Amino acid sequence: MVSNTKEVKDLDFDVTRSADEVRKLAFKDEVCIGCGICEKVCPVEAIELGDIGAIVRTEADEAKICVDENKCVLCGMCSVGCPVDALEFTIDGESIKNMDVYPQYLSSAEIDDETCIYCKACEMACPREAITIARELPERANLVTGEIEIDKDTCIHCGICEEMCPADAITMDSKIPTSSDPTVASDINVDQDKCVYCLICKKACPVDAIMAACRTCSYGEYDLDPADAEIKGSSFIDDDLCVRCGWCEEICPVDAAKVKKPFKGEVTVDQDKCSTCGACVDICPCDVYSFPQPEESGQIVDKVFKDETYCIYCGACENVCPVDAIEVKRTDVDYTPTKSKSWKNKMESLKT
């Protein structure tokens, strides 16, 4: 008889069956968001969602889901149902995501590098830290033009210019005066690559030893090449971690990010039932929830604030709320067509 084998690696595991074809289900705990959809779609009740509230909030050494390898029939439904890539199902090494016969969610997240100005707002906002923006800034010297010179004969080496220079462009070689050389510095220099011709040194110099002029306003268009001011960069979205929450799209100032979510729905929070334990705030993979701060003392605010703009209607918050104050409804599931009626029924059953 062919039986399944389970191989556990830390919190991750693989369930495999080797017969005519090798069917393998691989679970990545780090990617799992605790939505419990796998548990709901499993046709043989082989999957159990763990106590995700405690697991996430207390960093317990326990996987978020448990698959009973003796019950699992390696059908792959959980993998198709998983809205992130926490459960990957392969047949003979080929992911079923690449097989047209299996349905899959229509969801995506993209950043258009042509439009992106590499401001990094999305990188900061992404609740899953799935975005990396690499950028190359222009040389500061290429953005300014001017002239500067220190008259070393007039300079008394007071160090005021060095102390005040906002660009750290002036360096004075200080020394202790001796009877043979009764001076406080051996030299003073301006680094032309660092100087921004702000003229602070010139204005501050007590002996008018600095001659400096900024040419940017008057001769900038002749001296400077706009191409030198260009910020180059590239964006990267880690597909494994991305949950298509839409934070990047919302926060992007130039509409460079586009996100397509797999579900539509509605979230209801019963503010009377809520006891502000924060479990939803901690579990939500999309930072939908936050605790509102009153604008003035005495003002009564909602116990917990939600913005569904970022919600993927995964249902993790509903799973974790200890007082049943949250209801997540999924009204629409967007997936590629499948000929199998039972698979279609499963996908449709995600609507609540």
Added chain:
Amino acid sequence: MELKVEQDNCLGCGVCVVACPVNVSISPEVSGGHGSKTEEVIMMVENGVIKLFSPEKCTKCGTCQMFCPTDAIWLE
């Protein structure tokens, strides 16, 4: 996972009793820092230490563990 307590570690501060969202839904006055009016709650401080009354009601959200200053209550 199971809710566990270690009475030797407990200072009897009652933070877990107040923080527990299930306790609050059973006996709302605990959210104001008062003692529970009923033994129906999950846990209460009795004789200066924490005691579990209805651990089966615990939904394992981990709030008590997050707030306990002495690791006297946890999920395992």
